[in-house]
Amino acid sequence: MSDPVTFVAKWLEAYLSGLGLASGWIAVIMAALGVIALGSAVLLLDILLVWVERKVVARFQDRLGPNRLGPFGLFQPIADVLKLLLKEDIIPQGADKFVYNLAPILALATVIMLWAVIPISATVAGSEINVGALYIVAVGALGTLSIIMAGWASNNKYALLGAFRMVAQMISYEVPMVIAILIPVILAKSMALTDIVESQTVWYIVLAPIAAIVFLIGAQAELGRAPFDLSEAESEIVAGYHIEYSGMKFGLFYAGELLHALTFGGLFATFFLGGWRGWGAETYPILGIGYFLIKSMFMYWVIMWIKYSFPRVRIDQMLNFCWKFLTPLILTVLSITAILDKLMSGLPYWAYVLGMLLSNLVILYFVYQAVGRYARRERQRVADPEKFRVNFPVKSTASPSHLP
Amino acid sequence: MLQDWLFIGLMVVIAPIFPVAALIIPQLLAPKKPNPLKSQTYECGIETVGDTWVQFKAQYYNFALVFLVFDVEIVFLFPWAVALNQLPLYGVLVGILFIEVLVIGLVYAWRKGILEWF
Numbered sequence: 001m002s003d004p005v006t007f008v009a010k011w012l013e014a015y016l017s018g019l020g021l022a023s024g025w026i027a028v029i030m031a032a033l034g035v036i037a038l039g040s041a042v043l044l045l046d047i048l049l050v051w052v053e054r055k056v057v058a059r060f061q062d063r064l065g066p067n068r069l070g071p072f073g074l075f076q077p078i079a080d081v082l083k084l085l086l087k088e089d090i091i092p093q094g095a096d097k098f099v100y101n102l103a104p105i106l107a108l109a110t111v112i113m114l115w116a117v118i119p120i121s122a123t124v125a126g127s128e129i130n131v132g133a134l135y136i137v138a139v140g141a142l143g144t145l146s147i148i149m150a151g152w153a154s155n156n157k158y159a160l161l162g163a164f165r166m167v168a169q170m171i172s173y174e175v176p177m178v179i180a181i182l183i184p185v186i187l188a189k190s191m192a193l194t195d196i197v198e199s200q201t202v203w204y205i206v207l208a209p210i211a212a213i214v215f216l217i218g219a220q221a222e223l224g225r226a227p228f229d230l231s232e233a234e235s236e237i238v239a240g241y242h243i244e245y246s247g248m249k250f251g252l253f254y255a256g257e258l259l260h261a262l263t264f265g266g267l268f269a270t271f272f273l274g275g276w277r278g279w280g281a282e283t284y285p286i287l288g289i290g291y292f293l294i295k296s297m298f299m300y301w302v303i304m305w306i307k308y309s310f311p312r313v314r315i316d317q318m319l320n321f322c323w324k325f326l327t328p329l330i331l332t333v334l335s336i337t338a339i340l341d342k343l344m345s346g347l348p349y350w351a352y353v354l355g356m357l358l359s360n361l362v363i364l365y366f367v368y369q370a371v372g373r374y375a376r377r378e379r380q381r382v383a384d385p386e387k388f389r390v391n392f393p394v395k396s397t398a399s400p401s402h403l404p
Numbered sequence: 405m406l407q408d409w410l411f412i413g414l415m416v417v418i419a420p421i422f423p424v425a426a427l428i429i430p431q432l433l434a435p436k437k438p439n440p441l442k443s444q445t446y447e448c449g450i451e452t453v454g455d456t457w458v459q460f461k462a463q464y465y466n467f468a469l470v471f472l473v474f475d476v477e478i479v480f481l482f483p484w485a486v487a488l489n490q491l492p493l494y495g496v497l498v499g500i501l502f503i504e505v506l507v508i509g510l511v512y513a514w515r516k517g518i519l520e521w522f
Contacts, residue, residue, distance in 0.1 A: 031411045035418045043422060085426075088434050092445045105427065109420040116415040127411040134482055135412070156447050157458070168464050171471040178478050186485045243446060248430045252423050316521035319467065323510070323519045327474070331507055334481075335500045341488060342496045 003285040005124045009034075038126055039112050042259065049258040049300075050077035056301065060308040080251075087247030092155060095244065099153035104245065104252035106146035111259045113139050118266050119194045121276045121288030132193035133185050136267065137178050140222065143260065144170045147224075147231065150253070151241035162240030165315060166231030169221055172319055173228070176326040177218025183211040183337055184271045187356075197275035201349070205272040207356040210333050210363060212272040214326055216299075219264040220306055221322070223257065227310035228318055265299030266292070273299070325371075333363060466518045470510070477506050 009030065016026045051066065051074060058065025066073030091097060117132040119125035129135060144167060151163020185191055187207055188199040196204075205212045221228040232240030242253050269275055273295045276288030313321070336359055344352045445452050484491075484499045491499075513519055 027407055027410060028414075031407065031414050032418065034411060035414045039419060039422055085430050086434055087430060088436065089427075089430055090438070090443060093440070093443050094445065101427070105420055105423040108423040108426075112419040112422060113415050116412055126415070127408040129408045129412060134479075137478075152457075154445075156445055156452075158447060160457070160460075164460055164464055168467050171475075172467060175471060175474045175478070178475075179481075182478070182481055182485050185482065186488055189486060189489050191482065191486055238447075238449075247434070248426055252426060319519070319521055323467075323470070324514065327510065328507065331503055335503055338485075338488060338496050338500060342491075342493050345489070 003123055005121075006285070034126060035116075038115055042112055042115050043255075045262065046255050046259045047077045047081065049262055050080060050255075052297075052300075053258055053304065056304050057308055060305075084248045084251040089249070090246050092244045094155040096153040096155070099149050100244075101249075103146045103150035103153060104249045104256070106142065106149065107256035108252045108259070110139055110142040110146065111256050111263055113142075114263050115266075117193050118263075118270055119197050119275055120292050121285040122282050123285045124289065125194050128192055128194045130190070130192045133181050133191040133196070136193075137174075137181065141174065143222075143256075146256075147241050150245065154241070154244035156244050158237040158239075159241050159243045161237050162231045162233075162243075165237075166224055166241060168315070169224070169228060169230060169318060172322040173218045173221035173326075176214050176322060176330045177222060179327075179330045179334055180211040180215040180218060181271060182334060183208045186334075186337055186341055193270055193275075197270055197277060200274040200277055202353050203272060203274045203277075207353055208272070208333075208337065208360060209357075210360050210367075211330065211337075212268070214330050214333075215268060215271065216302070217326065219268065220303060221318075223261050223264060223303070225261070225303065225307040227306070227313045229307075229312060230315055230318065233312060261303050262296060262300045265303060266296035268299045269295035329363075329367060333360070336363065463521060470513055470518060473506065473509060477503070 012033070013026060013030060016029060017023070021029075054076070055065040055073070066076035069075040069079055091100060114136060116126040117129060117135050119128075147166045147170075148163045151159045151161075151166070154160070184196050184204050187204055188196040190196060190199070224231045230236075232242070242250055245253060269292060275295075276285075276292040278287065278291035281288035281291055337356070340355055340359055344355050347355070480502070481499070488496065
């Protein structure tokens, strides 16, 4: 009884082979049932997330949040879904109908697809392909596509502007984020997410704290959440890429965004917090599911915490931060990690962990100093722009840099 | 191994069915009373002027080009990272040299002002 998922799977497999089906068909049916079970579980979690998000934002803003329907307002998201299902489907004039309808489908489907490779417990993982990390990168990039499709097809200038911003932001932050994923891959010597989790006798956040921080910042930008929510900056471009969407189509974008945040929480837990690992998780795999959910929910909460605590940055600040700070930093960390990993491969594991941690702390110290110096310089530059003018080959025609 | 890819393949087929189902149910339940006034573009609250698909800032294009270089680089780095155990120190250093060549590219773009938002 310690592993109900495998128990049910075994029983089903035995039942199907008892019916006299060929083993190939049994594999197909089992995989299909697995996909449907995983997708449904993830979507049920998604409905709960609507409640979690609203309740937590309410607490951050010193409100109560939904508290009328059911205990603690738990039935609020169900009422929301029912309402959205009854809304009329409006397609704005001049919209590119096919792309307009495809965008919300893609927004949710790509997020569900990400869950295919995430190991949920010691015995439960959708798929154990040996290029899991690369799959995450590839499918994660499809999410960008849904946003540019939505912005482009809406026949709305502000939506298009939101889509442009989102794409500039997502492609920029994908570089440091993907390199941050490379560091757990180096430490585990495998791209399979199951192997990455199994090799974490010490959580990788201890071995690679900088990579973890960069991954979290990259995730925040990839999700388009504050401080990087320029794509849906209400005060500037109405609502961004989904202005023209209403009813269930808007609901799908909303659900996709929430689930995407939880997925990134889950990915952070998998790469840096040891995934399902915890006390007794190997002998009782059902505990692993609990540990995994707790860790991902915690990271989801951290993402929300950042979202509701930071003001929005300007687009030039956002791109500068990525290209001139995060990318050089993570490339340095990657080089040092690779060399240290090679040099320390003969040492006992505790020395290896200590070496990695110390190297990260040294880098962090220098980065702290450099950022402090840069901030001082920048403050002086803003106070007295003429003294610090940099002459770039491309002549700026004196237009202020904060125009969209 | 093949079974794992079967799961991915079925995932790609079945995952879009959930949102598609969520879009079909309103088609059956929701009222359908379209009229030209209702389906006008909302835009920002006032009437739309001119065409939507207009020219946009070329700056977005520059960033996309820089991104492309790095993204291709990362694809090459993944196999290098996995095989790090089997590589001699020389192999690791060559990989790092490859990264540094791209860092030079980044510095070049930086000095050229590609990374500035005008």
